[in-house]
Amino acid sequence: MPGKRIRVLIAKPGLDGHDRGAKAIARGLRDAGMEVIYLGLRLTPEQIAEAVVQEDVDAVGLSCLSGAHLTVFPKTVKLVREKTSKDILFVGGGIIPEKDIPRLREAGFAWIFGPGAPLPEISEFIKTSLEKRAA
């Protein structure tokens, strides 16, 4: 998508307050040239889905370190898909056990980034995934 800046929404569903990662990623993606909407923490999947549609973003990054990911991550994707037909890229991160990743991939997450994932790797992944989708 040459010429168009990628719009990404970063949010924390559920009650988890660990926002260091989400904030660093929001800043990292902004420094990588993307338009970033940081929605904040303690949000319901409904609130996030509403914002995703209103902000017309290309990608969504969800972060959760409390263990509620299997509940809140898939629900968010489902609600977004009900509201829009746009092919939005979903990525996730946090403390996510390896064995939960297949279920999240199945629910529509393109990738799950674990602790220690470098910022350039995340921004590169979002860029190339969106380019592939547009091609």
Added chain:
Amino acid sequence: MKEEQERKKEFRTTVDGTVVKRVYTQADVNGGLDTSLPGEYPYTRNIWPAGYRTRLWTVRQYSGFATVEESNKRYKFLYQQGNTGFSVAFHLPTQIGYDSDHPMAAGEVGRCGVAIDSLADMERLWDGIPLAEVSTSMTINATAPIILAMYIAAAEKQGADPRKLRGTVQNDLLKEFCARNTYIFNPDASMRLITDLCAYCAENMPEWNSLSICSYHIREAGATAIQEAAFCLADGIAYVEAMLRRGLPVDSFAPRFSFMLACNMNLLEEVAKFRAMRRTWAKLMKERFGARDPRSMMFRFHVQNDGATSTAQQPLNNIIRTTIEALACVLSGCQSLCTTSYDEALALPSEEAVQIAIRTQQIIAYESGVADTVDPLGGSHYVEWLTNHIEEGIRDYIAKIDAMGGALEAVKQGYIQKEIARSAYDYQKAVDSGEQVVVGLNKFTTDEKVNLSLLEIPEEVERKQIERVRKLRAERDNAAVQEALAEVRRVAESNENVMPVLIKAVKTCATLGELADVFRSVFGEYREPNIL
């Protein structure tokens, strides 16, 4: 002889990036050398004259998950392993004032801690553990008055005298706004509830620590050592001032304030940080607040090793990290210590991992010899220089925060949050560029697959806890509950202390969510502006 080239162009501290010299000498500490002895004001070297020679620190592992029965089992296990104090982790709904069947609690029940919805749960949590004899630290903040009320009621049912209970509630909302984010009410209402609890304890629970002022979460969120220390002490100042405004004399409450700090990987910097905090707090209490009781000036602290220094890659390396961090804490004379289990970057700790974490402390205590003399690093030119340097850095930040009107104002303006986020981002960039080496993460990496047996929380925990709270609501005397809730509302709207009515209310089995809802409707809910 030709001078050998050093392996880096310059060496810098991680506390604020000051250049570290090749060697430190007497000249670097001249004029600033602290000649006080352990147990002497300003307590730089230790608050007690004999340090660990009289009594070792308390091994206090943070723990709690799933249901009260599961956590109760883990507590009994810890007790058998030599854990000498309990530290309760509550699940997020309990921390944020929701019962387990609330929609916001979906997916969170029993995950990060134990689910407590009512007095009945609290009683089961301590089944077979005599509350009159143990000391219990509870990581609870926005709902601390409710949880403490339940703890008191549960202890009374066991036949314990509340005046003799020993333990701590965290009750530190300022750091929640700075970093940890389990606030419910706005900063002013939060301050009122915090001081209600402190005032109640000052009068009724002489052995209870009513406030644990935390910098752990501030550090975990990405602050530097100086920022951690400075924001923590600035929060402490704000609490002292709030109590003084209630008309309480400083020596009536300050001895019951304790601290909870983080320990990161740079051993000598961390030792200097703990020493600088001890000295700065003593001076603040004496010079700024006119404390006379030495106990008001004594900086008593618990440390938890920085979870954020654990890596998910090559997790066994975390045992070494924990050892270095724990050593720094012991060399500094902490009062109690929680060592991080090696699998915590991946999940809640397994029993095996917790056992190694406890053994780490025991090996330091009984084999290393570092606990045999007080402040063994005192007098090291570098450590003394760093101690002075960190104290100066703390004072600069405190002056800045004072100029804003104190920590409460600084938090409302987002100043502290922004400072922390900036440091966190700088650190992440340094790791990404390889400038900051993290072994196994950005250097000496392998492709090994992590294969650990991790603790899992079964999905039926949530369903069972929901059934339990619904059954409780159906079976209790609901007229008595309504009456108690109305009484809590009346007191919340007045200037009276909320603690006595809360203790009455929890005894009717009014739930945590119902009580938090009363406060929500009186104080409103706080939503923080998103600060990047």
